[in-house]
Amino acid sequence: MKRFTSFVWSLLTGSVLLTSCAKKDDALTKGIAITHNDFESVLGWNGNTDGSVTTERAHSGKYALAVGPQAEYSYTYSSILGKMSTAKIRTITLSAWVWVPSDQVPGSLVLAIAHSPERSTPVFYGDISLAKEVKKFKEWQQVSRTFTLPDSIQDTNQLKCYLWRAGNSENVYADDIALRIEN
Numbered sequence: 755m756k757r758f759t760s761f762v763w764s765l766l767t768g769s770v771l772l773t774s775c776a777k778k779d780d781a782l783t784k785g786i787a788i789t790h791n792d793f794e795s796v797l798g799w800n801g802n803t804d805g806s807v808t809t810e811r812a813h814s815g816k817y818a819l820a821v822g823p824q825a826e827y828s829y830t831y832s833s834i835l836g837k838m839s840t841a842k843i844r845t846i847t848l849s850a851w852v853w854v855p856s857d858q859v860p861g862s863l864v865l866a867i868a869h870s871p872e873r874s875t876p877v878f879y880g881d882i883s884l885a886k887e888v889k890k891f892k893e894w895q896q897v898s899r900t901f902t903l904p905d906s907i908q909d910t911n912q913l914k915c916y917l918w919r920a921g922n923s924e925n926v927y928a929d930d931i932a933l934r935i936e937n
Contacts, residue, residue, distance in 0.1 A: 792814045806820060806829050819931075825919065831931070835909050847932075850931040852895060854895075859922045877907055878903055878907065
């Protein structure tokens with residue numbers, strides 16, 4: 755009887771441990787935040803110019819990104835896909851709070867994936883066109899889009915996320931930018 759009780763106890767303990775591991779793996783690949791930045795700090799973001807981080811306008815805190823005549827591209831988030839998840843990434847949601855002066859001012863939040871840091875051959879390009887998505891002007895509005903990535907992506911590919919001017923003549927702002935794996 756002791757052996758049977760011990761055997762049943764071992765099975766139950768093993769089942770609990772396996773269930774715990776499965777839940778942990780799911781958490782690694784679904785709904786996990788890759789990055790969120792309110793630009794009070796720029797950890798993980800690489801810039802081509804400090805000028806894109808501004809105190810002119812911010813959704814939260816003191817700082818936000820700005821692109822316009824003074825900066826074509828904003829600070830850029832950059833990471834290798836394999837460093838963001840142990841599982842293959844299939845879907846990513848990009849969201850941000852944006853401030854656009856009018857419907858005549860283009861700009862885009864970009865999610866781009868290249869072959870590698872050394873080889874910039876595009877693997878995927880997606881964007882949120884602010885001219886199409888923003889309905890309220892001269893006030894902060896949240897925008898979001900979920901992108902389905904191609905099956906051809908590899909864990910060695912490089913993901914970049916940035917605000918692009920797209921030829922606008924006035925400043926466009928973004929703050930509280932977030933990327934999440936949705937798999």
